[in-house]
Amino acid sequence: MKIAHLADPHLGFRQYHRQTSSGLNQREADVANAFRRAVDGVIAARPDAVLVAGDLFHSVRPTNPAILFAFHQFHRLREALPAAPIVLIAGNHDTPRSVETGSILGLFDSIGVDVVADEARRLSYPALGLSVLAVPHNALVAPERPAMEPAGSEPHQVLMLHGEVEGLFPADRSSVEYGGALVSPEALARGGWSYVALGHYHVQREVAPRVWYAGSLEYVSPNPWGELHEEAQLGLEGKGWLLVDLPAGRVQRQPVVLARRVHDLPALDGQGRTAAELDQLIAAAVAALPGGHQDQVVRQVIRNVPRHIGRELNHTAIRALKAEALHYQLDLRRPEVHREVGVGAPGRRRTLPELVEDYLTRRLLPGDLDRESFVRRGTELVQAAEREWAEG
Numbered sequence: 053m054k055i056a057h058l059a060d061p062h063l064g065f066r067q068y069h070r071q072t073s074s075g076l077n078q079r080e081a082d083v084a085n086a087f088r089r090a091v092d093g094v095i096a097a098r099p100d101a102v103l104v105a106g107d108l109f110h111s112v113r114p115t116n117p118a119i120l121f122a123f124h125q126f127h128r129l130r131e132a133l134p135a136a137p138i139v140l141i142a143g144n145h146d147t148p149r150s151v152e153t154g155s156i157l158g159l160f161d162s163i164g165v166d167v168v169a170d171e172a173r174r175l176s177y178p179a180l181g182l183s184v185l186a187v188p189h190n191a192l193v194a195p196e197r198p199a200m201e202p203a204g205s206e207p208h209q210v211l212m213l214h215g216e217v218e219g220l221f222p223a224d225r226s227s228v229e230y231g232g233a234l235v236s237p238e239a240l241a242r243g244g245w246s247y248v249a250l251g252h253y254h255v256q257r258e259v260a261p262r263v264w265y266a267g268s269l270e271y272v273s274p275n276p277w278g279e280l281h282e283e284a285q286l287g288l289e290g291k292g293w294l295l296v297d298l299p300a301g302r303v304q305r306q307p308v309v310l311a312r313r314v315h316d317l318p319a320l321d322g323q324g325r326t327a328a329e330l331d332q333l334i335a336a337a338v339a340a341l342p343g344g345h346q347d348q349v350v351r352q353v354i355r356n357v358p359r360h361i362g363r364e365l366n367h368t369a370i371r372a373l374k375a376e377a378l379h380y381q382l383d384l385r386r387p388e389v390h391r392e393v394g395v396g397a398p399g400r401r402r403t404l405p406e407l408v409e410d411y412l413t414r415r416l417l418p419g420d421l422d423r424e425s426f427v428r429r430g431t432e433l434v435q436a437a438e439r440e441w442a443e444g
């Protein structure tokens with residue numbers, strides 16, 4: 053008795069500016085490619101059931117190409133595994149905020165996928181001795197939560213849900229998206245499930261024995277660097293889905309080969325260095341990349357770079373890197389200013405605009421944002437709000 057557990061395909065996700073020859077956003081094509089490969093893998097593994105734990109689509113209203121692609125892939129699954137139940141729940145990304153919008157996921161009902169997009173539902177498959185309690189995002193944010201306990205006489209009791217397990221993630225939240233419903237680890241442990249199939253968190257992870265996040269199939273959050281960092285800490289490389297042997301409780305990672313790699317180069321320190329020296333370090337870091345930077349997604353952080361040094365860098369060479377990579381992000385961070393020194397009394401409280409500027413200077417940013425203008429805009433907004441408040 054084996055089940056395939058997939059989560060967070062985020063079909064229709066777009067990032068960066070490059071397009072394919074047919075005019076599709078390149079990252080959207082990459083994301084579709086990852087899902088197709090996962091479906092290939094599932095078909096080859098011939099599981100008894102397939103669970104897709106939310107965020108099939110990146111948005112509530114996916115584009116027609118994304119819908120057609122998804123439909124084609126589910127159709128392949130359905131044809132290749134005619135006896136296997138396929139259960140699909142809605143995540144926070146593909147749950148409409150209002151009922152009138154309606155869910156696109158209903159489309160997959162017509163080809164024999166068991167879609168649970170609104171209220172929680174218990175699905176029973178007597179031939180397999182399998183019961184699946186499917187809890188979509190909407191059921192978790194409803195005023196009254198469904199009881200989450202095994203029921204019925206089926207020996208295999210599975211819970212699938214899309215949400216954030218409380219207390220699991222680092223306080224800076226660098227690798228988890230906002231918008232997920234919170235679930236306590238105790239609520240998941242209640243009743244002794246055969247397996248809990250989780251969606252929402254994009255890094256594959258065992259929460260407890262027989263309780264897993266499958267993780268996304270590509271880097272589909274605004275901040276891939278946080279995901280990379282956490283993967284490194286967990287000793288993971290890349291993305292994939294899970295093949296679960298239910299009676300044994302054995303979970304096997306099934307990696308998916310991605311179209312390209314995402315690299316966060318080791319951060320450099322600009323302290324006391326000239327622009328020419330930094331130019332050399334930038335070039336050397338890229339040259340040392342295994343497999344090269346061509347068509348890859350790359351970030352280079354350099355700390356302690358004063359504004360004038362940043363301006364003197366070889367921007368022709370940097371533009372060339374940006375053109376050769378799918379995305380090359382040079383993230384220059386200014387030296388941290390110690391405002392206590394020389395300004396006002398020592399230890400004076402910093403103003404709100406100062407705090408905001410400091411925070412925005414250091415926080416992780418989505419790939420295509422220019423930090424300097426982002427910080428400037430944020431500080432301006434806070435100053436304007438303060439002015440308005442002062443003027444009543």
Ligand SMILES: [Mn+2]
Binds near residue numbers: 143145
């Ligand atoms: Mn997601």
